[in-house]
Amino acid sequence: MPVNTENMVKVFGRPKSLTDARFTYCPGCHHGILTRIIAQAIDELEIAERTVTIAPVGCAVFAYLWYKCDAVQASHGRASAVATGLKRANPNLVVISYQGDGDFASIGTAESIHAANRGENITVIFVNNQVYGMTGGEMAPTTLVGQRTTTTPDGRDPAYFGYPIRFSELIATLDAPVYVTRQALYDTRRIMDAEKAIKKAIRYQVEGKGYSLVEVLTTCPTNWHMSPLEANKHVAEVVTKAFPLGDMVDRGK
Amino acid sequence: MGERKLMRGNEVIAEAAIRAGCQCYFAYPITPQAELLEHMARNMPRLGRTFVQAESEIGAINMVYGAAAAGVRAMTSSSSPGISLKQEGISYIAGSNLPAVIVNIMRGGPGLGDIAPAQGDYFQATKGGGHGDYHMIVLGPSTVPEAGELTMLAFDLADKYRIPVMILADGMLGQMMEPVELPAPVDPATLPKKEWALTGAKGRDPNIILSFDLDPEILKRMNLELQEKYRKIEENEVRYETYETDDADIVIAAYGTVARIAKTVVRRARAEGIKLGLFRPITLWPFPYEPLRELADRVDTVLTVEMSAGQMWDDVRLAVGERAKTPFYGEMGGVVTTPKKILSEVKRYAG
Numbered sequence: 306m307p308v309n310t311e312n313m314v315k316v317f318g319r320p321k322s323l324t325d326a327r328f329t330y331c332p333g334c335h336h337g338i339l340t341r342i343i344a345q346a347i348d349e350l351e352i353a354e355r356t357v358t359i360a361p362v363g364c365a366v367f368a369y370l371w372y373k374c375d376a377v378q379a380s381h382g383r384a385s386a387v388a389t390g391l392k393r394a395n396p397n398l399v400v401i402s403y404q405g406d407g408d409f410a411s412i413g414t415a416e417s418i419h420a421a422n423r424g425e426n427i428t429v430i431f432v433n434n435q436v437y438g439m440t441g442g443e444m445a446p447t448t449l450v451g452q453r454t455t456t457t458p459d460g461r462d463p464a465y466f467g468y469p470i471r472f473s474e475l476i477a478t479l480d481a482p483v484y485v486t487r488q489a490l491y492d493t494r495r496i497m498d499a500e501k502a503i504k505k506a507i508r509y510q511v512e513g514k515g516y517s518l519v520e521v522l523t524t525c526p527t528n529w530h531m532s533p534l535e536a537n538k539h540v541a542e543v544v545t546k547a548f549p550l551g552d553m554v555d556r557g558k
Numbered sequence: 559m560g561e562r563k564l565m566r567g568n569e570v571i572a573e574a575a576i577r578a579g580c581q582c583y584f585a586y587p588i589t590p591q592a593e594l595l596e597h598m599a600r601n602m603p604r605l606g607r608t609f610v611q612a613e614s615e616i617g618a619i620n621m622v623y624g625a626a627a628a629g630v631r632a633m634t635s636s637s638s639p640g641i642s643l644k645q646e647g648i649s650y651i652a653g654s655n656l657p658a659v660i661v662n663i664m665r666g667g668p669g670l671g672d673i674a675p676a677q678g679d680y681f682q683a684t685k686g687g688g689h690g691d692y693h694m695i696v697l698g699p700s701t702v703p704e705a706g707e708l709t710m711l712a713f714d715l716a717d718k719y720r721i722p723v724m725i726l727a728d729g730m731l732g733q734m735m736e737p738v739e740l741p742a743p744v745d746p747a748t749l750p751k752k753e754w755a756l757t758g759a760k761g762r763d764p765n766i767i768l769s770f771d772l773d774p775e776i777l778k779r780m781n782l783e784l785q786e787k788y789r790k791i792e793e794n795e796v797r798y799e800t801y802e803t804d805d806a807d808i809v810i811a812a813y814g815t816v817a818r819i820a821k822t823v824v825r826r827a828r829a830e831g832i833k834l835g836l837f838r839p840i841t842l843w844p845f846p847y848e849p850l851r852e853l854a855d856r857v858d859t860v861l862t863v864e865m866s867a868g869q870m871w872d873d874v875r876l877a878v879g880e881r882a883k884t885p886f887y888g889e890m891g892g893v894v895t896t897p898k899k900i901l902s903e904v905k906r907y908a909g
Contacts, residue, residue, distance in 0.1 A: 353759070354758050354759060354760035354761075355758035355760070356758065357628075357756045357758070360768070366770065369766050369768060372764070373759060373764055374758075374759055374764055375756040375757070375758060375759050375764050375765045375766070376756070376764060376765075376766050376767070376768075377623075377624070377627045377654075377756060377766070377767040377768065378654075378766075378767070378768035378769070378770050379620065379623070379624075379650075380620065380646055380647065380650050383616065383617070383620035383623075383647070386612070386613075386616070386617040386618075386620035386621050386623075386624065387620050387621070387623055387624035387627070388624060389610065389617075389621050389624060390582065390584065390620065390621035390622060390623060390624020390625035390626070390627070390628070390632070391624040391625065391627060391628045391756065392624075393582055393608040393610060393621070393624075393625060394581060394582050394608065394624065394625035394628035394629070394630040394632070395628045395629075395630070395757065397758070398628065398756070398757075398758060415613045415614055415616070415617065416613065416614075416616070416617050416620065418613075419612075419613035419617060423610070
């Protein structure tokens, strides 16, 4: 039956700052949702024309394709240092660094901690899915105790591999960061909360308040060997036990 | 004209960078280049420019990558082990066609080595160092004033070709004091605009800076474009100096500190009736193959002298081939050679 659109009002659409490029992510992966809500925040803050996004190494390497914003691709782990260079060179830019858990919390540990400790006026989106998605599902610094990955085939044994690192909590012990929070995307309420947190983090940067970090718990149905729904449930019931949601620091109020 | 001052090599490079309009400098302390970092720490902030002491060499080179992407003149400096740490970042800068200046005040290696002057990083600087098919322009000053001049030139060449440029000096040049005439400062606002820079996509399509494409055909094209740029640089930017080569039978091929010592050797040898000359590459990449080849046709011997086991020697032999004898004399480990030692080597081949 044809739909009469005459009296309809458009209340929801593609964010203006998203390009038409198709995402390269697997079905059920949260990267797509996260990419979208960052674009929403960019739209709402009206900053697309001064934003530079930093694409990491990993599943999000194509991040430079998604936004109608200037972008640079950084080497593995170094995005926070690249962000430092960009922002110091041109403080008028809004710099958003999008980094996975291996990138931000393993190979880039030094760059991540020191950018935060200098209070660089940047925003880091830290995507925690407890696995190296791009390279085939190996152990990440955030892999849960007992979690099977391709490099912990019998499950992560903390006596051998150590424990999942709560990197945002480490950052939250520093004096400089203005906003450190952990969010998730496993249901609509969480998605709306995450969008608010991201918008706040970027707003603090626009206001010149300093460093903000939004960790987002995401799924990797492919490497977790779960359906998208099972993966969402896993985040809600298991992952949030190891990585509790909520604000750790908010000095920007 | 500029002002005349007695200054240390490291400080001259730093001051020349400031005068070249360097807006952002990032580095990590290491001997024997610490005075460079300290000069920048004292002077950049009061000029409203950026000095960041980075968490590591890796951090510093990636800050340079970011600042260069934003379109400003950016520099880092270090010494041998620290330069090794920067290699991945240099490869990214080269692959992304970004201009940047990197200073290496070489010290003895390999490994931790020592903190004395050496030239053991020639291969690393001129043959790649990091991964992939890339080059940097490599400039080898042999005096303190020249270190300043080449630093100014480095920023111009970096911008002109969108390429990383390395100043390859050693601990002797970094630490030595000489009178220098400082050039007039460049106002960064007067430099040509970089249309490709990340300044915000206002009224234009987004600018994207990367060294990446998963499609081999596209990446091949990106590589061919790089190679085309390198050929253009080889055609246009070769720089070298000859000294007393017109009637020479023997020529010393040397760069940097060693070339400076070799000039003294040329004078002493000539006082003893030995027709000795000096060929000094100033651009180590692109190496002056052709001028050296032409010179080799007129001499019996090209003696390469380095503070290494013989690295530039490879390029000298590539240039000279069978045209002349190509012996080598080198010192390693931070031992600085002397005019007396070089002269006794020269005498092995004289007459």
